[in-house]
Amino acid sequence: MDVIRIEGGHPITGEVSVEGAKNSALKLMAATIMAPGVTTLVNVPDISDVHIMGKVLKRLGAKIDVAGKHELVIDTSSVDSCETPYELVAQMRASTAVLGPLISRFGEAVVAMPGGCNIGARKIDLHILGLEALGVHFSFDHGNIHATTPNGLKGATVTLEFASVGATENLMMASVFAKGVTTIDNAAREPEIVDLANMLNEMGARITGAGSPVIEIEGVDELHPVEHRVVGDRIEAGTFLAAGGLVGDPMVVRGFDPAHLGLVLKKFEVMGIEVERGEDWCRVSRAGELLPTDIQTLPFPGFPTDMQAQTMCLLALASGESVVTENVFENRFMFASELMRMGGDIRIQGHHAIVHGQKALSGAQVKAPDLRGGAALAMAGLVADGITTISDIHHIDRGYEDFVEKLSSLGAVIERTEVPDPALDD
Numbered sequence: 434m435d436v437i438r439i440e441g442g443h444p445i446t447g448e449v450s451v452e453g454a455k456n457s458a459l460k461l462m463a464a465t466i467m468a469p470g471v472t473t474l475v476n477v478p479d480i481s482d483v484h485i486m487g488k489v490l491k492r493l494g495a496k497i498d499v500a501g502k503h504e505l506v507i508d509t510s511s512v513d514s515c516e517t518p519y520e521l522v523a524q525m526r527a528s529t530a531v532l533g534p535l536i537s538r539f540g541e542a543v544v545a546m547p548g549g550c551n552i553g554a555r556k557i558d559l560h561i562l563g564l565e566a567l568g569v570h571f572s573f574d575h576g577n578i579h580a581t582t583p584n585g586l587k588g589a590t591v592t593l594e595f596a597s598v599g600a601t602e603n604l605m606m607a608s609v610f611a612k613g614v615t616t617i618d619n620a621a622r623e624p625e626i627v628d629l630a631n632m633l634n635e636m637g638a639r640i641t642g643a644g645s646p647v648i649e650i651e652g653v654d655e656l657h658p659v660e661h662r663v664v665g666d667r668i669e670a671g672t673f674l675a676a677g678g679l680v681g682d683p684m685v686v687r688g689f690d691p692a693h694l695g696l697v698l699k700k701f702e703v704m705g706i707e708v709e710r711g712e713d714w715c716r717v718s719r720a721g722e723l724l725p726t727d728i729q730t731l732p733f734p735g736f737p738t739d740m741q742a743q744t745m746c747l748l749a750l751a752s753g754e755s756v757v758t759e760n761v762f763e764n765r766f767m768f769a770s771e772l773m774r775m776g777g778d779i780r781i782q783g784h785h786a787i788v789h790g791q792k793a794l795s796g797a798q799v800k801a802p803d804l805r806g807g808a809a810l811a812m813a814g815l816v817a818d819g820i821t822t823i824s825d826i827h828h829i830d831r832g833y834e835d836f837v838e839k840l841s842s843l844g845a846v847i848e849r850t851e852v853p854d855p856a857l858d859d
């Protein structure tokens with residue numbers, strides 16, 4: 434099996450560019466179903482989740498050319514099925530992002546119920562409730578969701594119980610062809626939502642308010658294909674900036690909008706990291722010690738849950754006690770258990786993690802619990818004494834392109850290597 438092996442203690446400095454956002458690209462790909470014809474997406478990250486979404490679209494009948502490492506040419510004129518198979522949805526929960534587009538295009542959809550994952554149950558009840566308000570009828574059997582629209586799609590006002598990113602996106606896409614106006618209240622405000630609304634509007638949709646808590650969609654008759662550039666990945670950027678803040682040497686991260694990491698960068702400054710913000714770049718460095726602070730994750734513009742593990746890694750080496758509160762997912766502290774193997778002093782109490790900063794961490798064999806926790810373990814390995822070996826790195830490959838190569842270009846002594854899989858020992 435593949436592992437990442439890191440020797441800690443080396444300077445990590447220089448410049449790195451991030452790719453297009455995973456959490457936008459996947460939805461943009463799904464949205465191409467709504468505009469029959471050839472849409473070109475540029476700045477698409479070359480990661481396994483994008484490859485899986487490509488398989489989902491091909492299974493639906495689309496044709497996809499990889500025109501360059503970060504360019505997808507997607508022809509959805511040949512999409513002739515509205516069924517997504519379990520084996521693909523089980524591999525990637527985000528496959529449910531085709532629900533809205535399929536209902537919009539065909540008036541029906543069959544999508545496998547997504548299973549849970551390491552960080553939580555990942556229900557889609559808010560998607561279902563919102564879509565029912567638009568006139569979608571659901572039935573469930575054999576692990577599949579069957580959606581039909583016997584009376585077509587009619588605009589409605591939907592107030593989301595929680596500002597769910599996925600529910601907001603599916604509702605926005607299902608409303609584009611609905612008769613009349615749809616209002617989504619308590620909508621998620623993530624930059625990836627704005628990117629999706631921008632592309633849909635470029636295709637001919639009439640969406641206003643994306644990025645605010647109230648999104649309004651005026652139904653139109655059709656969409657046309659476009660060329661669209663995926664917004665820069667703020668979480669990949671935040672991950673490298675956290676690594677820079679951890680090691681302390683100057684690091685510049687390019688290819689994203691620092692305004693998309695507003696609260697994260699402010700918290701980094703509270704923790705003693707110097708932050709310089711450019712138009713599409715950010716520079717971090719640190720002269721003094723890391724300082725403790727409290728973090729609580731919330732929907733955007735609150736502190737992003739996808740930066741929780743990386744920030745906990747910083748706090749594990751801060752000069753005091755910090756409390757990290759995870760309000761978005763019910764089980765996103767597995768990273769903490771792995772960090773304790775490296776000497777982290779963390780006590781979990783419900784959805785709080787009390788972090789006692791230590792002077793140092795020690796290298797150990799650890800397992801990536803999810804993609805962000807895996808990246809945070811690599812961060813810890815950069816500063817830990819000795820060797821850190823990370824297994825289950827398929828999690829990291831889901832959302833980080835050339836992760837090892839990028840850290841190596843910054844000076845990390847890191848390699849991806851094959852080790853015998855102990856589970857196969859006789």
Ligand code: EPZ
Binds near residue numbers: 556560
């Ligand atoms: C998106 O997941 C992201 N994934 C996640 O990123 C991110 O952590 C999350 O938004 C929050 O920002 C993609 O965009 C592919 P939610 P999503 O719907 O849409 C509960 C990463 O690391 N909920 O906002 O699934 C849900 O269980 C990944 O890149 C319901 O209860 O997030 C969770 O506790 C991890 N019912 C919370 O809301 C629903 O119908 C947030 O979910 C929907 C959600």
